[in-house]
Amino acid sequence: MKLSDLIEEYIKDIIEDTDMVELNRSDLATKFNCVPSQINYVIATRFIPELGFYVESRRGGGGYIRIIKTDLSKSENISDIIDKIGNKLSQSVVDVYLREFISYNILDEKTANLIKIAVSDKSLAKVDKLNRDSVRADIFKCLIVNLI
Amino acid sequence: MKLSDLIEEYIKDIIEDTDMVELNRSDLATKFNCVPSQINYVIATRFIPELGFYVESRRGGGGYIRIIKTDLSKSENISDIIDKIGNKLSQSVVDVYLREFISYNILDEKTANLIKIAVSDKSLAKVDKLNRDSVRADIFKCLIVNLI
DNA sequence: AACTTTGACTTTCTTTGACTATTATACACC
DNA sequence: GGTGTATAATAGTCAAAGAAAGTCAAAGTT
Numbered sequence: 001m002k003l004s005d006l007i008e009e010y011i012k013d014i015i016e017d018t019d020m021v022e023l024n025r026s027d028l029a030t031k032f033n034c035v036p037s038q039i040n041y042v043i044a045t046r047f048i049p050e051l052g053f054y055v056e057s058r059r060g061g062g063g064y065i066r067i068i069k070t071d072l073s074k075s076e077n078i079s080d081i082i083d084k085i086g087n088k089l090s091q092s093v094v095d096v097y098l099r100e101f102i103s104y105n106i107l108d109e110k111t112a113n114l115i116k117i118a119v120s121d122k123s124l125a126k127v128d129k130l131n132r133d134s135v136r137a138d139i140f141k142c143l144i145v146n147l148i
Numbered sequence: 149m150k151l152s153d154l155i156e157e158y159i160k161d162i163i164e165d166t167d168m169v170e171l172n173r174s175d176l177a178t179k180f181n182c183v184p185s186q187i188n189y190v191i192a193t194r195f196i197p198e199l200g201f202y203v204e205s206r207r208g209g210g211g212y213i214r215i216i217k218t219d220l221s222k223s224e225n226i227s228d229i230i231d232k233i234g235n236k237l238s239q240s241v242v243d244v245y246l247r248e249f250i251s252y253n254i255l256d257e258k259t260a261n262l263i264k265i266a267v268s269d270k271s272l273a274k275v276d277k278l279n280r281d282s283v284r285a286d287i288f289k290c291l292i293v294n295l296i
Numbered sequence: 297a298a299c300t301t302t303g304a305c306t307t308t309c310t311t312t313g314a315c316t317a318t319t320a321t322a323c324a325c326c
Numbered sequence: 327g328g329t330g331t332a333t334a335a336t337a338g339t340c341a342a343a344g345a346a347a348g349t350c351a352a353a354g355t356t
Contacts, residue, residue, distance in 0.1 A: 297348095299355080299356080300353100300354075300355070300356095301352105301353080301354070301355090302338080302351105302352085302354090303333100303350105303351100303353100304349105304350095304351100304354090305348105305349085306332100306347100306348075306349070307346105307347085307348070307349095308345100308346085308347080308348090309344100309345080309347095310343100310344080310345070310346090311342105311343080311345090312341105312342085312343075312344090313340105313341095313342090314330090314339105314340095314341095314342105315328105315338105315339085315340100316336100316337100316338075316339075316340100316349085317337080317338070318335100318336080318337075319333100319335080319336075319337095319341105320333100320334085320335075320336090320348090321334080321335095322332085322333080322334095322355090323330100323332085323333100324329100324330090324331085324332095325328105325329085325330085325331100326327100326328090326329085326330100326354080
């Protein structure tokens, strides 16, 4: 079995109980006798939001990598939805998606409204216009992936 | 290892009751077995005005460092809170706000989590770093205003 | 070709220590 | 007793060193 797979398994075993792990990158690297960046590789390829993982970290003394499992129990094909969304989104297309999600009971109205605000032009006023639709898509997808 | 976190926690424990602490820098440093300036570091990074702390001090004999917490729950209304937030926000400061909002029942956990994701570095990956904290602040404030 | 492993380089956060600034107190002098 | 001055007791500042984690591309595998 591949090293990355072993590391993945190791991490998932820990997460199983509490839906959360806090790793020390270099310790883990030492444990598996690999370079630290291998850990990043494993995380980047296996603990992605599409699979229901949320990752946060801190550098410096006492640093950590924290992986949180967000409950995916509902739909199985979020990644299909995400794929379809693409990497640019106008405000009006967001509305269409949200209405769709509501009608399929994927989201409730309150949540949908919150998302709408988060990705509105008002929220993104400081993002330059050329970039805005792709930032909007990022936030939108991040939210969808983590909410559904 | 995470000395600063310990010191932060220690101070916050004391503040909790009375919304105020008066510290003796060198005693505290001795207690935590560190150099006095570490205390300044902790204060400078964790007890900032954006988070509702006001710090005053005096040197010389009988000197002190006094940290006063200006309670969010005492804010008259949302606009006070928004004002306090300022126009730049790091991810970690967002976390602190969200925890605070939860503890004052201003937000429920689910909503807070959604906001956290909406303004995470992951969502904002395409916003260039110089701008990111101010975009984050915009989205955050927009959401707060519309949710509360 | 796609996936994995490795390593050099970067960025961020923390700890430490030398040096500086301010305030209180003790003591001398009138 | 008031005034000025030295000394001690604090706290502040800043930069260097240390401790993680992140990035990215080259090399290796399948």
